[in-house]
Amino acid sequence: MTRMSISEALNRAHHDIMAADERSLVIGEDIRGGSGVDGGLELGGVFGVTSGLAAKFGEGRVIDTPISETAFVGMATGAAMTGLKPIVEVMFCDFMGVCFDQIMNQAAKARFLSNGRFDLPLTIRTTMGAGDGSGAMHSQSTFGMLASVAGLTVVCPSTPADAAGLLKSAVKAKGPTVIMEHKGLYDFAEDVPDELPPVPIGKGRLMREGTDLTVVAVSAFVHKAVEAADTLAAEGISVEIIDPRTIKPLDEAMILASVKKTGRLLVAAEDAAFGGFADQLTAFVARSAFSSLTAAPVSVTPPDVPVPYGRKAEAVWLPGVDEILNAARTLASA
Structure with a gap:
């Protein structure tokens, strides 16, 4: 057993996933977090969850994007259609309003509209939750709304082991999964199994x-x-x-x-x-x-x-x- 925070467990799961399958990649705003600045450190996004990935797996698989959720969620949806396994970080779930057409009308429906001819192994990680003074447009929790969209899987982990395990299960799913991570829980720590096994989706x-x-x-x-x-x-x-x-x-x-x-x-x-x-x-x-x-x-x-x-x-x-x-x-x- 090892003591880890939710942030650390997610980071470890990312490293495990990327090492195990070269088809996996990570996409989002600031996910390298300063690595492109001269002498800058790879901070791994504003919450540090993706730190170390670019240094280990290269910029071809860890892709910093412009501030355009519509563009990079759409890109990831297309990548998943080709057999890649993208993990997309949408910094705050509030920003899903920007790319909701890509999520609701493209990613969620693609498998059904193709009559099952292809899978869509897209994982979207995002944050939610109030309590830190971030205001109305950075503090919402939209898991109920997202769950109303046919074709989407929605998970909300509360512990380090579940956060890592649900991420590992999400990347193996045939359809798109949204992982809602509470900002206030990133530092919550407890003992977790050393191997951080997958957690079954759909099991409470x-x-x-x-x-x-x-x-x-x-x-x-x-x-x-x-x-x-x-x-x-x-x-x-x-x-x-x-x-x-x-x-x-x-x-x-x-x-x-x-x-x-x-x-x-x-x-x-x-x-x-x-x-x-x-x-x-x-x-x-x-x-x-x-x-x-x-x-x-x-x-x-x-x-x-x-x-x-x-x-x-x-x-x-x-x-x-x-x-x-x-x-x-x-x-x-x-």
Whole structure:
């Protein structure tokens, strides 16, 4: 076992992938991060995830691009059609609005429009999440919206091992996968297996067993849910926590089995308050396990307004442990 942060685990996974398959390449803005400047260091993008790749694998496989998401996501889509395995870094998920036509109408549909004549092994890594004062256009979490696009796989890791393992599985997939990495979790570290094995796409993880309440938490909210569960345990409330890891395809069987056991569902997700992942999951559980529910499902999400820039306003906007605790206590007593 080795202790790694999420950023370090992703970097290690990139190196493993590139070494194992010469068809893999990395594309994006500033992914070499200063290597083109005289005497500059290869910082590996603004978050350091791709550091060392260009020096090891060359500029032909680690490609810095102009500031044009439409251009380089389109280029990567075409590359994937030819049998290459591009990993594209879109610096912030907010910028996917720039290249959404390439993602929604090209990458997501190409395999279907070709009647399966070719695969499209495209991996898009991007960041999400508020809490660092980056404002409304650098802090969104759009995994629910992206999951609504037919043909896309969407994953949201919360741990170093899952981040690396899901990346390794994504590059082997036949269709496009979007990996949503929370900016606030890049420094989160824990012990990981030395080999960083692939993590199956579509399989959730049971973080904690419980009997009174099921909490399905996504990305950074997983850690908030675990902290809340410790407090609730001292109050006599037993919480079961599921990290879905994959937003689409969702591990519906694991979630339904848990809800049928506890009779209660709380969804905690930094996603849209209207029409997002939380709404989709509560609707699915209401349709599929209505007779097992002892109370209506509850969700904890930010309010339906853009992320504030002011740090104090942002702190009010972003739900935390207290909001999960309050919702769980109310639901457990229903």
